[in-house]
Amino acid sequence: xxxxxxxxxxxxxxxxxxxxxxxxxxxxxxxxxxxxxxxxxxxxxxxxxxxxxxxxxxxxxxxxxxxxxxxxxxxxxxxxxxxxxxxxxxxxxxxxxxxxxxxxxxxxxxxxxxxxxxxxxxxxxxxxxxxxxxxxxxxxxxxxxxxxxxxxxxxxxxxxxxxxxxxxxxxxxxxxxxxxxxxxxxxxxxxxxxxxxxxxxxxxxxxxxxxxxxxxxxxxxxxxxxxxxxxxxxxxxxxxxxxxxxxxxxxxxxxxxxxxxxxxxxxxxxxxxxxxxxxxxxxxxxxxxxxxxxxxxxxxxxxxxxxxxxxxxxxxxx
Amino acid sequence: xxxxxxxxxxxxxxxxxxxxxxxxxxxxxxxxxxxxxxxxxxxxxxxxxxxxxxxxxxxxxxxxxxxxxxxxxxxxxxxxxxxxxxxxxxxxxxxxxxxxxxxxxxxxxxxxxxxxxxxxxxxxxxxxxxxxxxxxxxxxxxxxxxxxxxxxxxxxxxxxxxxxxxxxxxxxxxxxxxxxxxxxxxxxxxxxxxxxxxxxxxxxxxxxxxxxxxxxxxxxxxxxxxxxxxxxxxxxxxxxxxxxxxxxxxxxxxxxxxxxxxxxxxxxxxxxxxxxxxxxxxxxxxxxxxxxxxxxxxxxxxxxxxxxxxxxxxxxxx
Numbered sequence: 001x002x003x004x005x006x007x008x009x010x011x012x013x014x015x016x017x018x019x020x021x022x023x024x025x026x027x028x029x030x031x032x033x034x035x036x037x038x039x040x041x042x043x044x045x046x047x048x049x050x051x052x053x054x055x056x057x058x059x060x061x062x063x064x065x066x067x068x069x070x071x072x073x074x075x076x077x078x079x080x081x082x083x084x085x086x087x088x089x090x091x092x093x094x095x096x097x098x099x100x101x102x103x104x105x106x107x108x109x110x111x112x113x114x115x116x117x118x119x120x121x122x123x124x125x126x127x128x129x130x131x132x133x134x135x136x137x138x139x140x141x142x143x144x145x146x147x148x149x150x151x152x153x154x155x156x157x158x159x160x161x162x163x164x165x166x167x168x169x170x171x172x173x174x175x176x177x178x179x180x181x182x183x184x185x186x187x188x189x190x191x192x193x194x195x196x197x198x199x200x201x202x203x204x205x206x207x208x209x210x211x212x213x214x215x216x217x218x219x220x221x222x223x224x225x226x227x228x229x230x231x232x233x234x235x236x237x238x239x240x241x242x243x244x245x246x247x248x249x250x251x252x253x254x255x256x257x258x259x260x261x262x263x264x265x266x267x268x269x270x271x272x273x274x275x276x277x278x279x280x281x282x283x284x285x286x287x288x289x290x291x292x293x294x295x296x297x298x299x300x301x302x303x304x305x306x307x308x309x310x311x312x313x314x315x316x317x318x
Numbered sequence: 319x320x321x322x323x324x325x326x327x328x329x330x331x332x333x334x335x336x337x338x339x340x341x342x343x344x345x346x347x348x349x350x351x352x353x354x355x356x357x358x359x360x361x362x363x364x365x366x367x368x369x370x371x372x373x374x375x376x377x378x379x380x381x382x383x384x385x386x387x388x389x390x391x392x393x394x395x396x397x398x399x400x401x402x403x404x405x406x407x408x409x410x411x412x413x414x415x416x417x418x419x420x421x422x423x424x425x426x427x428x429x430x431x432x433x434x435x436x437x438x439x440x441x442x443x444x445x446x447x448x449x450x451x452x453x454x455x456x457x458x459x460x461x462x463x464x465x466x467x468x469x470x471x472x473x474x475x476x477x478x479x480x481x482x483x484x485x486x487x488x489x490x491x492x493x494x495x496x497x498x499x500x501x502x503x504x505x506x507x508x509x510x511x512x513x514x515x516x517x518x519x520x521x522x523x524x525x526x527x528x529x530x531x532x533x534x535x536x537x538x539x540x541x542x543x544x545x546x547x548x549x550x551x552x553x554x555x556x557x558x559x560x561x562x563x564x565x566x567x568x569x570x571x572x573x574x575x576x577x578x579x580x581x582x583x584x585x586x587x588x589x590x591x592x593x594x595x596x597x598x599x600x601x602x603x604x605x606x607x608x609x610x611x612x613x614x615x616x617x618x619x620x621x622x623x624x625x626x627x628x629x630x631x632x633x634x635x636x
Binding site for chain 1: 383393399403405407409613619622631632
């Protein structure tokens with residue numbers, strides 16, 4: 001983080017025509033943007049990056065939608081018909097969608113590792129290159145039938161507890177489907193438990209392609225000094241892998257929202273993030289991060305566009 | 319509320335390319351807009367209305383800023399230098415500012431009624447006419463040095479408890495200033511306590527011009543079927559007066575945010591509203607409502623612009 005840029009933000013903020021601290025998290029956001037970009041807070045090329053993958057574990061009957069929906073939704077993103085398209089229109093955000101070998105689902109984590117070492121590394125590298133086109137605010141999202149199952153497995157693998165603690169309905173699993181989801185996560189973590197001390201092994205064995213790519217994108221953003229807004233439960237799993245490897249790895253990230261997926265709030269606590277929004281959403285696609293980007297843009301406008309007490313001829317406190 | 323319009327929203331929502339319920343409060347917002355406008359959810363002329371007033375009670379030394387700041391900030395709004403101007407730019411919202419006889423502060427509520435009957439009624443009527451220019455989403459905000467003191471007095475008058483429970487720092491009162499604020503609210507409610515069974519008397523005796531005007535604007539919006547987003551602690555006091563007179567009076571309103579003013583959360587509970595945002599803000603000016611309007615606009619985009627499962631060729635749940 002760039003301490004001089006943060007100091008400049010604080011100095012200007014103290015002169016703006018408002019009581020000190022009265023913009024709350026909007027003031028924190030201005031400091032955070034300056035800390036990571038090293039300049040006056042600005043958002044000129046916001047980008048939502050959505051990574052899509054398929055998962056062998058769906059063979060365990062863990063999801064209410066068929067696996068074909070992942071590719072269908074990627075088509076829907078391209079056609080502008082998904083929720084994330086509309087939120088990007090509302091808040092004037094760029095959108096890029098990356099599908100990751102959808103015809104080749106990962107290994108079923110209840111039986112084998114999701115990815116071999118080469119695939120995992122190459123997919124992280126792909127995610128790193130995905131943001132090379134340039135952005136100064138990156139929203140990280142995903143799509144993938146079955147991916148709340150593997151995200152729950154990652155959290156269970158990283159943080160322990162029971163499978164029940166980390167598994168929720170995802171896109172709407174209930175009854176027998178939800179029971180199979182809990183069982184699959186439990187069996188997967190038990191199968192791989194001898195190898196879960198290394199967070200990257202957790203990612204490789206229990207994760208998925210979109211999760212590996214998101215982890216790569218978050219890493220690359222850090223190296224490029226690009227602030228990141230995390231989306232929901234699955235994006236947080238990608239972030240959690242990096243956080244487990246290095247607790248400072250997410251200092252350039254904020255949590256866009258806490259989703260309705262029951263374990264998301266606990267996962268955010270584990271990575272030390274307080275979500276900006278809490279709107280009962282549980283869709284993924286980057287939708288929560290993109291809504292949060294609207295708040296971030298407003299924070300930038302306030303910091304840059306407000307008058308100072310001197311400029312406006314407004315009296316300071318008595 | 320228009321039940322047919324709500325049913326039409328639900329029918330369309332069930333066909334959109336997302337799991338049912340996965341947009342959380344965005345789905346509720348679409349239904350709420352349809353319920354009150356009687357049409358497909360749309361926001362074409364969003365308006366932030368900011369009402370400004372001055373308060374005799376500042377003579378009790380309850381505020382850290384001098385009373386002259388109210389008029390100075392009205393000038394700042396006109397020049398585009400305030401936080402609310404910038405949030406309106408960020409979310410493309412109209413802004414109208416109404417100053418209410420700033421050179422004639424209300425009566426000091428620790429000694430007399432804030433307004434006589436004619437002034438209170440005329441100010442409510444002024445607020446009602448303020449929205450006559452037309453809008454289909456009204457954000458209600460205010461500016462007025464000393465007005466968190468009178469808002470606290472309104473809550474204490476309506477809901478009982480102790481002055482300490484309802485008084486907070488406002489623009490930054492602390493130490494002796496905060497003690498005087500608590501004392502002023504306590505004395506004001508004690509002075510007028512024989513007349514507080516009628517909510518409109520609470521408004522007239524303990525309120526202020528901007529609070530009366532906001533109450534009028536909220537009432538007029540109801541008659542015109544315009545959805546309203548309430549801002550923070552002071553706007554909620556105006557709403558609470560109406561709610562005390564008729565618990566259904568705020569059905570066309572949502573709470574834009576819960577502010578950092580400590581008693582705001584409790585005030586929102588009293589009027590039965592769950593805030594859309596919680597960002598630690600405590601500025602007023604309609605800033606919290608205007609940020610919430612950005613979420614509302616995104617909800618409208620999602621409902622109107624997303625593809626259905628049939629249109630997109632996406633499979634429904636198994």
